[in-house]
Amino acid sequence: MSKKELNIFKLLSQKPWEASQAAIDNEHDGKTLASSKARLGLRTIMVVSTVIFSLFVVSYSDRMLVHDWVSLSEPWLLWINTAILILTSLVFHMAKIYSEKNNFDKSKNALFLVGFLSFAFLTGQLLVWQHFVSIGQYASTNPANAFFYLFTALHGLHLLGGLFFWGKTTQKLFTSNFNITKTKQAIELCAIYWHFLLIVWFILFGLMIST
Amino acid sequence: MNMDDEYNNKIETKAADSSSGSYAPPVEKIPAKENAEQDLYHAKSFWTKWVFCQDAKVIGVQYALTATAIGMIGLILSWGMRLQLGFPETFSFLGPATYYQSVTMHGMIMVIYLLTALFLGGFGNYLIPLMVGARDMVFPYVNMVSFWMFLVAVLVLLASFFVPGGPTGAGWTLYPPQAILPGTPGSEMGIVLMLVSLSLFVIGFTMGGLNYVITILQSRTRGMTLMRMPLTIWGIFTATILALLAFPALLVACIMMTLDNLLGTSFFMPEIFTMGEQLGTSGGSPILFQHLFWFFGHPEVYIVALPAFGIVSDLISVHARKNVFGYRMMVWAIVIIGALSFIVWAHHMYVSGMNPWFGFFFATTTLIIAVPTAIKVYNWVLTLWRGNIHLTIPMLFSLGFIVTFVNGGITGLFLGNVIIDVPLSDTYFVVAHFHMVMGIAPLMVVFGAIYHWYPLITGRHLNQTLGKIHFWITFVGAYAIYFPMHYLGFIGVPRRYFEMYDSPYMTSGVGLNQFITVAALIVGFTQILFLYNLFTSWYKGEKSERNPWKANSLEWHTSDFPPTHGNFGKELPVVYRWPYDFSVPGSDKEYIPQDVPSSQVPTAKAERT
Numbered sequence: 022m023s024k025k026e027l028n029i030f031k032l033l034s035q036k037p038w039e040a041s042q043a044a045i046d047n048e049h050d051g052k053t054l055a056s057s058k059a060r061l062g063l064r065t066i067m068v069v070s071t072v073i074f075s076l077f078v079v080s081y082s083d084r085m086l087v088h089d090w091v092s093l094s095e096p097w098l099l100w101i102n103t104a105i106l107i108l109t110s111l112v113f114h115m116a117k118i119y120s121e122k123n124n125f126d127k128s129k130n131a132l133f134l135v136g137f138l139s140f141a142f143l144t145g146q147l148l149v150w151q152h153f154v155s156i157g158q159y160a161s162t163n164p165a166n167a168f169f170y171l172f173t174a175l176h177g178l179h180l181l182g183g184l185f186f187w188g189k190t191t192q193k194l195f196t197s198n199f200n201i202t203k204t205k206q207a208i209e210l211c212a213i214y215w216h217f218l219l220i221v222w223f224i225l226f227g228l229m230i231s232t
Numbered sequence: 233m234n235m236d237d238e239y240n241n242k243i244e245t246k247a248a249d250s251s252s253g254s255y256a257p258p259v260e261k262i263p264a265k266e267n268a269e270q271d272l273y274h275a276k277s278f279w280t281k282w283v284f285c286q287d288a289k290v291i292g293v294q295y296a297l298t299a300t301a302i303g304m305i306g307l308i309l310s311w312g313m314r315l316q317l318g319f320p321e322t323f324s325f326l327g328p329a330t331y332y333q334s335v336t337m338h339g340m341i342m343v344i345y346l347l348t349a350l351f352l353g354g355f356g357n358y359l360i361p362l363m364v365g366a367r368d369m370v371f372p373y374v375n376m377v378s379f380w381m382f383l384v385a386v387l388v389l390l391a392s393f394f395v396p397g398g399p400t401g402a403g404w405t406l407y408p409p410q411a412i413l414p415g416t417p418g419s420e421m422g423i424v425l426m427l428v429s430l431s432l433f434v435i436g437f438t439m440g441g442l443n444y445v446i447t448i449l450q451s452r453t454r455g456m457t458l459m460r461m462p463l464t465i466w467g468i469f470t471a472t473i474l475a476l477l478a479f480p481a482l483l484v485a486c487i488m489m490t491l492d493n494l495l496g497t498s499f500f501m502p503e504i505f506t507m508g509e510q511l512g513t514s515g516g517s518p519i520l521f522q523h524l525f526w527f528f529g530h531p532e533v534y535i536v537a538l539p540a541f542g543i544v545s546d547l548i549s550v551h552a553r554k555n556v557f558g559y560r561m562m563v564w565a566i567v568i569i570g571a572l573s574f575i576v577w578a579h580h581m582y583v584s585g586m587n588p589w590f591g592f593f594f595a596t597t598t599l600i601i602a603v604p605t606a607i608k609v610y611n612w613v614l615t616l617w618r619g620n621i622h623l624t625i626p627m628l629f630s631l632g633f634i635v636t637f638v639n640g641g642i643t644g645l646f647l648g649n650v651i652i653d654v655p656l657s658d659t660y661f662v663v664a665h666f667h668m669v670m671g672i673a674p675l676m677v678v679f680g681a682i683y684h685w686y687p688l689i690t691g692r693h694l695n696q697t698l699g700k701i702h703f704w705i706t707f708v709g710a711y712a713i714y715f716p717m718h719y720l721g722f723i724g725v726p727r728r729y730f731e732m733y734d735s736p737y738m739t740s741g742v743g744l745n746q747f748i749t750v751a752a753l754i755v756g757f758t759q760i761l762f763l764y765n766l767f768t769s770w771y772k773g774e775k776s777e778r779n780p781w782k783a784n785s786l787e788w789h790t791s792d793f794p795p796t797h798g799n800f801g802k803e804l805p806v807v808y809r810w811p812y813d814f815s816v817p818g819s820d821k822e823y824i825p826q827d828v829p830s831s832q833v834p835t836a837k838a839e840r841t
Contacts, residue, residue, distance in 0.1 A: 034560075039838070043830075046460060047455050049454065053450060053452075061450065065446065076481055080484065084515075089498075167498070
């Protein structure tokens with residue numbers, strides 16, 4: 022299937038009553054975009070998540086200007102967690118490349134590593150929470166703390182949601198005669214989502230360390 | 233560009249094929265089926281067929297019934313408010329707390345749990361797959377989960393009526409800090425349940441919205457280009473995109489307010505003394521909440537209005553036997569209104585105080601949005617012009633919609649100006665305005681649409697006599713309620729007040745308030761008559777023939793009537809035209825359904841739109 026491009030202006034200015042356009046329209050196969058529905062579903066989810074995180078970032082920037090703002094000092098553990106998350110994305114990329122080469126055994130191992138690293142990241146985040154609680158930095162202590170807990174919690178929830186689909190994908194590799202095209206796509210889409218969450222984390226973490 | 237190239241290539245290859253063959257019949261080429269047949273889940277038991285159902289039609293009906301049930305509670309709450317306003321100090325069950333709780337729950341239920349759920353969840357689910365020629369939504373399972381999330385959201389909302397302190401009475405806008413401070417009704421548990429319920433609604437809606445958008449974009453049948461879709465689908469499509477982008481703002485606001493309430497953070501909470509004691513909060517901005525809320529709240533108006541615009545265009549066209557005047561312009565108007573709706577939100581906040589240039593900007597954008605809206609109104613009127621108007625009940629409701637929408641729209645033009653809004657903002661003028669434009673007007677379309685599509689859903693007609701009674705009382709009654717309310721606003725009666733006591737505003741307002749209350753009770757009871765009609769006609773109504781309104785769109789041309797699981801028969805229909813070919817010049821047929829190729833109607837002329 023060749024690539025279809027959605028040019029909204031061109032599309033809206035079509036003249037369906039003209040015979041030449043009608044001939045083209047009669048040939049239309051009913052799809053607007055060339056992507057699969059799963060890929061579009063993921064994209065829609067990422068757009069909605071982006072809106073959510075952007076609004077939080079806007080709220081953060083607005084709240085930050087008030088005099089009572091006291092920045093948090095980031096513990097070194099947070100840098101380790103960030104490194105783990107980068108590593109997870111890299112491994113997921115490997116898993117995708119292996120699956121594209123039909124090397125599903127290696128892909129399976131990489132996926133396991135992704136799961137392990139993702140849970141390690143979440144545990145790490147919980148340890149950071151525990152660290153802050155132990156030194157008396159609660160969510161109510163300062164708005165900067167509140168945003169920190171909020172951002173990490175939301176990012177973690179997004180990751181948990183991703184892990185649900187990671188589980189479904191990994192499970193597929195264990196069934197005999199799984200659908201190769203679908204599994205490849207599932208691995209690719211999960212990888213995209215992990216990269217997306219990495220970028221979200223960079224933005225949130227960057228915002229928190231720079232202010 | 234790419235798209236055209238591809239089509240040209242395709243046509244060329246097809247032409248080459250037919251020339252090489254020995255015989256090329258002069259019929260339309262049916263394009264190759266590139267959409268693989270969808271694997272449908274086939275329900276086996278009662279539970280999977282009617283309860284945990286993955287068929288979009290059943291999910292649509294489930295959405296509609298749930299929304300109607302919670303909407304009836306919203307209606308009853310409005311009676312409580314009207315009784316208090318019309319006859320203060322008469323009813324012992326109405327105190328200030330009950331009054332504010334009624335106001336809050338009425339507003340929230342009607343806007344979100346009734347209208348949004350009904351238009352997008354109800355009509356969206358039922359009509360999208362049928363009208364675009366798909367077997368079902370693209371993700372039927374997610375679609376089912378979407379309904380169950382909605383149901384849980386409704387149940388959580390209902391639960392707030394039974395917790396200590398009752399439901400929240402903060403006003404439907406839930407402005408902090410008062411929403412979560414002691415003294416506001418329901419500040420204990422009610423507000424938390426409200427925020428949780430809204431969050432669940434947003435999550436559930438996102439799942440549904442995903443389905444609506446991708447089904448419309450990717451799962452249409454062959455020949456169904458975007459510019460051949462019924463305007464109903466355009467309205468629902470654009471509204472869903474708005475909802476996907478606007479509801480996150482509500483979710484963000486809900487999450488932060490929940491934390492302010494439960495954990496004592498100060499996202500929105502400034503430094504506050506309450507009952508002689510200082511709360512632990514400081515520095516938060518209540519205005520930030522207002523921005524987030526209205527960044528959702530204004531698109532929400534169009535989330536309700538755009539499907540109504542789309543549906544009413546179809547109803548008018550079918551029942552006036554005439555094509556929609558300016559179809560392309562209608563589509564453009566829908567898209568432009570959708571885009572503009574994201575840059576007008578602060579006109580809800582003029583009285584919160586803002587930089588004059590900020591107010592100037594938002595007043596300007598607000599007035600600009602009147603242009604595409606006015607275009608739509610002109611086009612509806614021009615569609616009716618010299619049409620063969622059948623005064624069926626859907627048509628009556630459509631006409632009622634046009635009048636009411638113009639009415640509410642014009643008061644909106646007044647209120648869009650800062651200088652007029654400031655004195656009127658806290659009066660009944662605003663109440664009258666928004667009920668006309670986003671309460672009565674969309675409801676007119678809902679009713680019209682139900683009378684129109686009820687035969688498709690059940691195979692039976694609703695009782696016509698009851699329907700006419702329902703229309704006339706609702707229509708006249710709505711004006712009896714809201715016209716006097718404009719006047720109350722002019723003489724300065726403030727809204728949100730529990731009781732006016734002997735205030736000088738009210739000397740001429742008392743009788744009017746009593747009149748409005750009586751009208752509201754009558755209109756309310758008429759809706760119960762409508763529900764009676766809805767339920768009895770299900771098994772006793774007059775049997776409908778196939779396609780009773782002689783409409784062109786695909787939902788009336790399914791192989792089974794009413795449509796069954798999978799929607800269409802063995803083959804999906806192929807579309808050759810737009811759905812508005814009524815009384816086409818040169819054709820001997822009165823109407824030409826969308827799936828009729830032009831070889832069958834050789835004399836019909838194509839109409840410019």
